[in-house]
Amino acid sequence: MAPVIPKKKSAAGKEDIQKDFTEAISLSLESYKKQVRNNPKLRLIDIFCCILVAIALLECSFVALVQDNYPFNAFLAGFIICVGQFVLLMCLRLQLTNPFQGISKNKAFGEFVIASLILHFTCLHFIN
Amino acid sequence: MLGNHFLHALLALCVALTQLVPCLARSATGDRALLVFDDRVDEIAQYSQLIESLREQHGLAVDTVELSDKAARVDLFNRDIRLYDHLLVFPVKGKHFAKQLAAKKLLRFTEDGGNVVAVTAPRVASDSVHQYLNQLGIYPAPRTQHLVDLVSGTDVIAAASNASLNAHVYSDAALVFGDSVSPALLDNRPQIIPLVQASKSSFAVSANKTREQSWTQGAQGYIAAAFQNNQNARALWLGSTQALSNANFAQNAQALGEMLKWTFQEKAVLKVTGVSHAHADSGLSYDQLPYKVTDDVVYNISIAQWDGDAAQWAPYVADDVQFELRQIDPYYRITMHALGADPRDATAELYSTGAFKMPNRHGMFTFATDYQRQGVSYLSEQDIKAIRHLANDEYPRSWEITNAWVYAAAIASVIASFVGFVFFFVTAPASLSDGFTDDKKKN
Numbered sequence: 001m002a003p004v005i006p007k008k009k010s011a012a013g014k015e016d017i018q019k020d021f022t023e024a025i026s027l028s029l030e031s032y033k034k035q036v037r038n039n040p041k042l043r044l045i046d047i048f049c050c051i052l053v054a055i056a057l058l059e060c061s062f063v064a065l066v067q068d069n070y071p072f073n074a075f076l077a078g079f080i081i082c083v084g085q086f087v088l089l090m091c092l093r094l095q096l097t098n099p100f101q102g103i104s105k106n107k108a109f110g111e112f113v114i115a116s117l118i119l120h121f122t123c124l125h126f127i128n
Numbered sequence: 129m130l131g132n133h134f135l136h137a138l139l140a141l142c143v144a145l146t147q148l149v150p151c152l153a154r155s156a157t158g159d160r161a162l163l164v165f166d167d168r169v170d171e172i173a174q175y176s177q178l179i180e181s182l183r184e185q186h187g188l189a190v191d192t193v194e195l196s197d198k199a200a201r202v203d204l205f206n207r208d209i210r211l212y213d214h215l216l217v218f219p220v221k222g223k224h225f226a227k228q229l230a231a232k233k234l235l236r237f238t239e240d241g242g243n244v245v246a247v248t249a250p251r252v253a254s255d256s257v258h259q260y261l262n263q264l265g266i267y268p269a270p271r272t273q274h275l276v277d278l279v280s281g282t283d284v285i286a287a288a289s290n291a292s293l294n295a296h297v298y299s300d301a302a303l304v305f306g307d308s309v310s311p312a313l314l315d316n317r318p319q320i321i322p323l324v325q326a327s328k329s330s331f332a333v334s335a336n337k338t339r340e341q342s343w344t345q346g347a348q349g350y351i352a353a354a355f356q357n358n359q360n361a362r363a364l365w366l367g368s369t370q371a372l373s374n375a376n377f378a379q380n381a382q383a384l385g386e387m388l389k390w391t392f393q394e395k396a397v398l399k400v401t402g403v404s405h406a407h408a409d410s411g412l413s414y415d416q417l418p419y420k421v422t423d424d425v426v427y428n429i430s431i432a433q434w435d436g437d438a439a440q441w442a443p444y445v446a447d448d449v450q451f452e453l454r455q456i457d458p459y460y461r462i463t464m465h466a467l468g469a470d471p472r473d474a475t476a477e478l479y480s481t482g483a484f485k486m487p488n489r490h491g492m493f494t495f496a497t498d499y500q501r502q503g504v505s506y507l508s509e510q511d512i513k514a515i516r517h518l519a520n521d522e523y524p525r526s527w528e529i530t531n532a533w534v535y536a537a538a539i540a541s542v543i544a545s546f547v548g549f550v551f552f553f554v555t556a557p558a559s560l561s562d563g564f565t566d567d568k569k570k571n
Contacts (some may be wrong), residue, residue, distance in 0.1 A: 041553055044549060044556065048545060048549045051541075052542065062534050070529070071526060071535070074529070074532035074535040074536065077539060078538040079535075085542055109553070113550060127535060127536060127539060
């Protein structure tokens, strides 16, 4: 008798997990929508992130298409600028939603701009 | 002061005189020859035609030493200077000979560049000559064993006109070896050049009717062989004295003459007269402009061959001269084209690789020609050069590579999006306090 009960329990558990999962996803989606609804700056950051991911994917698919990574430094520069910009945007986003102590949101934005400019400068040099 | 000038003038005159006198020697190395024989084995008169041809046709100054006389001395060297260029050793017996012409002496003579003709016969055991030949890798049959061919129906061993195994040494001439031939086994080292092989139906038998094992059977035996050491000194071994005697000389004159010409360095002697390599496009040499990776380079070599009959150097034409570019492993092995006589030196043939691209790898490279063919002098020319890598401003820039345009466009679009982002971010109407933080407070 003993092994039957856990079976039933496990079946119920599976359904529960599925339920929990969909619930969690819908909850997080909802909270995300709520988060960006009244905040165009966050929306702007997220759009930019999507653009970056699309560009990086394009570059990778180009390498796969020509089956040659010959100007490898150029590929690295193009890919790293996407990754670096993405990371910097995430840092900015964190600071906007959850400001660090002693650093104002405007200061965080300024630091983001300076770091980005350095990143662009480096990548432009690295590609040549 | 005046005396000094006079001496100089005299010296110059002597040099001029020696150059004016036409060179009679046909050998590329020298004309001093020594013939060692033993009257107890064979009267020297039996070889008068051979000796005459050595003097007349080969232009040699032949000294003879008869070794049955115990007072006779054989001096191949005076201290360390070689006294003869060529040595002919007929079968000689006795301890006196072994002392005078020890195998070590013969080897030293060969190693020093002297050419040796060694003749063995079944009747005589010339121990030191056998030892010397064994050192070269030629193993003649022991005394009393001679070659017979029961199928041929005659006692006389002969070689047909197409029997030659190496056309550089001799070709298209028949040879008669007589009825007393000592066959030899040959080592398989590349310096040995087999000349005449024993027929399939022949074998060695002992004259003593003992149960001695046969030294050679069938085609494993050889009757004549040549040897060229790594310094291009040559040796010839013949298994029969009768081939050289007056009785057979008229028949053998052509083939023997060719063999002796080869041995005395009168033909098939090669030398490199010039090696050069340069940039293929500009013609600048390495010294003017060192090579870098992927440069186009052309390599030339000029090879001359000694023509003993005309006593001068002539172009050597072949289709198998190869060039090798090595850095531990060969990166290139190119068969060079013969381009005709070298314009700078008409006595040599110019070989060229044509333009080839240096590999995309920097370091020390060897430009080598290693021409080692059986029957002609070995040539080995090496030139080691450093090939540099590209300097940092010699790589193509990104805009010169079409593939890089994609990545450059990606960077440009990222930067453009960044500028747009900053613009919209700054001009965004909503304050940062809206949204998330409000929700938190409500919760």
